[in-house]
Amino acid sequence: MKAVKLWGLSALAMVLGACGGNQSAGELTLDNLPVVATMEAVGQDSVCVLHLDKLGKDTLTIALSQYLEDFRLVRLDNRDEALTRGGGVCLGNYFITGGGSREACRLFDKDGRFLFRVGNNGQGPGEYWAVYNKQIDEQNRRIYLMPWNATSLLVYDLDTGAYLSSIPLPTMVPKGVFTVDAAKQTVIVGMLPFNDIEGARVVWQQDFEGNVLQGIDATPYAVVPDFSNEVSNMDNMEGTFDFYLFTWVTQADTLYHYIAEENRLKPVFTLNMPGDPIQHYYTELPDCYLMDVTLEWAQNQYGTYVSKRAIILVDKRTGRGGFVQFVNDKVGNLPTDNAAFLFNNGYFMQSIEPGELALRIDEALSSPGGLTLKQQDELKSLRASINEDDNTYLFVGKLK
Template sequence: MDTTTKLLGGLLITTMAMSCGTGTQEQSAKEEDPLANCPVVGQYVQVGDNQVLSCDQSLLGDTVHIPLSYFAEEPEIVKLDNRDEALVGQTTVTISDNYILTHSGYPLRAFKLFDRKGNYLTDIGTVGQGPGEYQSVYDAQIDELNQRIYLMPWQSDKLLVFDMQGNILEPIPLGYRCPKAKFRVDPVTGIITIATLPWKDTPAVVWTQDMTGKHLQEIAPGHLKGEHDTSNQEILHSPTLPDVFNLCLFFMFPARVDSLYQYDTEKNQLKPVFTLNHTTDPVPWHGYFEWPNHFTGEFSGPPIERKTKESWTFTQGETYSYIIDKKSGKGAYFKLYNDYLGNQDIKFPDGIFSKGYFVRSIEPGNLLTDIEEALKRQDISDAVRKKLTDLQNTIDDDDNNYVMIAKLKK
């Protein structure tokens, strides 16, 4: 049964804009609501059975600067093990209560498992093209309850499974070959939720199944269908909220209006919860995310074209981030800064919100540069200045990466 709700691109907002203030506003960590003086930029509209917060880009006004402390507790900074076999380089990070899992794409290395103190434990599997091996991996999960690690290859009909010692176990069949799939395994029930690119001949865009591969329910692509083109399409799974399976689709050429969806497993529905009415034509590259009390999003200016001897390449233009309060509908463009460590701006995806945490993996040279720049500022407290100086004295350019982990406030 396909119960996906139709696109929301035609929604109009009639709320009048008010000024957030004059110019860019610095927000104190002591203020209760950094959006209190901002205009109402979105309102809830009824779409089928769903209440959808629809925001109008033309109502977004000034840029507010919001401290990380408004969203997250004070971060711990974990220095990863310096042994040769533990080095990670440029890396993405998956966090659980007791573990850190890293994946380095440049150069390609095996996943590496650390404890939350940074001690290297083991490699997870092996890079390669043989059975149980992997190269590009699109999503990962640590299952502490069952002492398992799951890896979703870039395009596969199997979910790879490893024990906490890094040994390959029997993979989980998926039923369909999944390009760029996102997933979540429920450790208690063993039910797996999977979302994949909705190509025209793909039977489902999202489904649930058990560990044997038996499909329990699914949703056909419907109006979400797209052409076969892995270089032009992404699924932006937004796992900020541990108990909510969010997703939105990212299409580049051409970009198209869409919504942020929650997958309701009980009703087997993709429920639209948020959308932005873009005022630019054509529609820019964009993505939506859900935080505990806000919806956020990004969109970029026109892509920059570069021609080489072999082909054309495209990179996104300047990126704009915005935030809307779920209850009040107030919102603005925003920038996030780390008031715990010298008020440095946080640039996505350098720091991300994922599965209940703010996480950033930092190479030692970049961390030293951040600290040096922060120490030049006059607006940091003596306590923060001492913290930065003490940290600076412990860092060496030859260190392994540092991982910043801050638990999100509810």
């Protein structure tokens, strides 16, 4: 797509600074937000383009239960072997946590009961330094893991956790996302395409033996080798392989769908605004696009990190949108940090340490002006049930 510059960070911060604050659903709704996006022709495609200068100044508060069903709190197993640093994803009737360089993947059932480790950190068969992407095939009882710097996709038994085999990849994959079609014995892979990988494809379809069936040349998408960049397939719409490349050094970019039948990347969402670029990240849900935007950075002993961010929502049907704040209405409308990153595989999952949840409940109860008596009672009951030495808690719900 044609490159576009994005609105300057300072200008966006000024808009947020002038906001009238979060508005309740009774004062502001998606239906009366301004139209901020237009559909524009790009080649054979029609692309949703967000115009940041059309954003209003208010922030719409959205209860997570508006988007979720079976929204609940899951307390993970407290056995020593189940203890986890958190994170992870919900994959149907299972949760996988861990997968970092210091913690192997752990599999839990939908009620939080620990089942087993999946592989381990190491260099042997079925081992990995760290895991970037995960998939579970319940029907065929398989777990698939994509390690960092992968040369193959690792396959495990869903009933035992045993390592079964690997699916070779045609090139080294620094960071990769994928979807397996067991019936067709094929895999679609998308990767972060470092420019020093010869013959690289950015997205491709292959068989289980590593033979490339078709793919997209990586040259137009290639980036300087840098592991602060990311590749994304949020997989929130069945049958759609959404694909997005995030670069830490911000540039114009686009959210795509890979159309396997035509072997092409179809552009679906992007930004258009003069000025300096702002750092951002796209997430697609069935009826809207979310864009996480960085407002402020800070420094600590480990380097630079994002200290303030906001979320912009665009309704696919109407083009209306604006700043939004997702709140957890299961716990007194507590604000949900980083919500745009927590919708994956058709589910929402937030990992939170018991002590942090207890602290946030205490803060809410200390200034209960916006809470009903029922909500206050529910928060007090939940607070009394929290043991700060517990394993990680998960808030989980399925997208409607």
